[in-house]
Amino acid sequence: MKTRPRFGLYALVILSVVISFLPIIWLVLTSLKTTEGIYAWPPQYLPDPFTLKNYINIITNSPELLLYVLNSFIVALGCTVVALSFGGMAGYALSRLGMRRAGVLMVFILAVSMFPPVSLLPSLFQNFLSLGLLNTYTGLIIAHTGLFLPFTVWMLASYFATLPSEIEEAARMDGMGFFRIFWSIVIPLSWPGFVATGLIVFIFSWNEFPLALVLMTQNAMRTAPVGISLYPGEYAFPWETISTATVIAIVPILIITAIFQKQIVGGLTAGAGK
């Protein structure tokens, strides 16, 4: 009796995993095919012949791809660090310091993030132009932070709300000030929350397109998504180049996720209370 609904659940999970992973698998397979293999009919499922030529070509012929990836990395890392710093402090104040009207403020913060980024573009461009922030890492980091900070505040505030308040009270009795409590009690105990939020912000920033396209106009400053999107030529669509570049652009994110996923361990507060 009990196994039937579970079987259905597993089938559903497997189906959704296959559907969401198929494009990525196809992308990886495509990057390993020859040009003939890509256009072959009926379609090749497995690369035949299997080749790494696309990777060698892209690294030797268009080294700017590695630059794009580096740019993306710098911007995403900067955005993550800044967003976690400000989002952490704001989230702590809003969820734990008994601020008046904290709920209203939280809704305001959420409302701000509801503007579509495209609607901000003209004024952002103007301002960044006059401030000399176009084509700088600082500029795009500021823009991305503005975009993802509301999310960070919400995520971290709700994580802080799950911490037992007695630990902070004990710290107050021990003589810690609010900043000290935040730094040496709340941050260590909220590490899983910071890692999870940071990972998501990093991926958001890595993939963000419209702002990166408009604010980084010089080729040497482009981020990976923008750079790759500019590969298609006027007459041809170089599938092998695009799929290979995309795979290369995904790799850093995969590595970072793999590293930090191990860090997202629950039960870090175990032993504090009962």
Next chain:
Amino acid sequence: MTEVKLDRIGKKYGAVEAVQQFDLTIREGEFLVLLGPSGCGKSTTLRMIAGLESITSGDLLIGGDRMNDVDPKDRGVAMVFQNYALYPHKTVFDNMAMALKLQKVPTAEINDRVGRTAEMLGLTDYLQRKPAALSGGQRQRVAIGRAIVRTPKVFLFDEPLSNLDAKLRVKMRMELQELHARLNATSVYVTHDQVEAMTLADRIVIMNGGVVAQVGTPREVYDHPADEFVAGFIGSPAMNFLDLTRDDTGGWRSDCGSLSLPALPVDTGTRQRVRLGVRPEHIEVSGAAAQGPLTFPAQVLLDELLGADALLSLGIGEARLLARVGGTGHPVKGDSVAIRLTPSQLHVFDCETGAAFR
């Protein structure tokens, strides 16, 4: 001079008065227990002394100094929390040393003080462990150690034993008694457990709905409860209550008519109705043939053996009384018995106000 004086202290949350006009002086070295059901304001009172909760009205004096607006760390108080509230990412040593480190006490002195406290509490072997690797009792000992290390003027305990299992609770209760005898520091202890209150307290404050119902030694609150609430709260099983009406002859009769008393041991003025209270352990149960004043025939409706004691549910006509008797050779369900009441062990309360007649 570490007397704690609460001068008509009150706490309001919006329109809700959590604590009203709390007026009490806690003597130096006294172990004071705040006792009451949940939501009676006992924890709020403790948190106001600690400085974790602001004081809406009245003054808090510790050692003669007004503390209402003083930071918790500067009040000279240390608190032990119900959930221990240890820093889970720090070792036992660091947990205990934190307050001293923040006070910039020299390292050698910190090591010495933490070392001595750990030895006193049997924690020496665990100093380098994290709280997660300790048992519940050990964690609570660390929490107590963290308070002791600071040598505070006043110890505050917020239901420190309620997370422990029954056996450990008894053990820790005794340890706390020994500790208090040793340190002799002024202590305020919050609990809803009357056994803890009776065994630990020099004086008990019983609170009900944000108001102090009675302050007294364990003996006083047990022997002379100030009102019906205290009488019913202290003692286990709870006191029996019976409503009595004055009859034509000036004597008193229970509503069902099966119990009659020629007189009450206290002056009830012109009242025509009162509520009689008698503790289960003060009902003397003997053979059915017994005769004498304040002796009534009764039926055993139910008997429950607790071990050393047994509880008898007795029917006297329509009236029901619970009696506590010795656990060997006691009457059983269905037996006919006689019960005798002793005038000095009867409590009489005002039906309207609940206050005791003295």
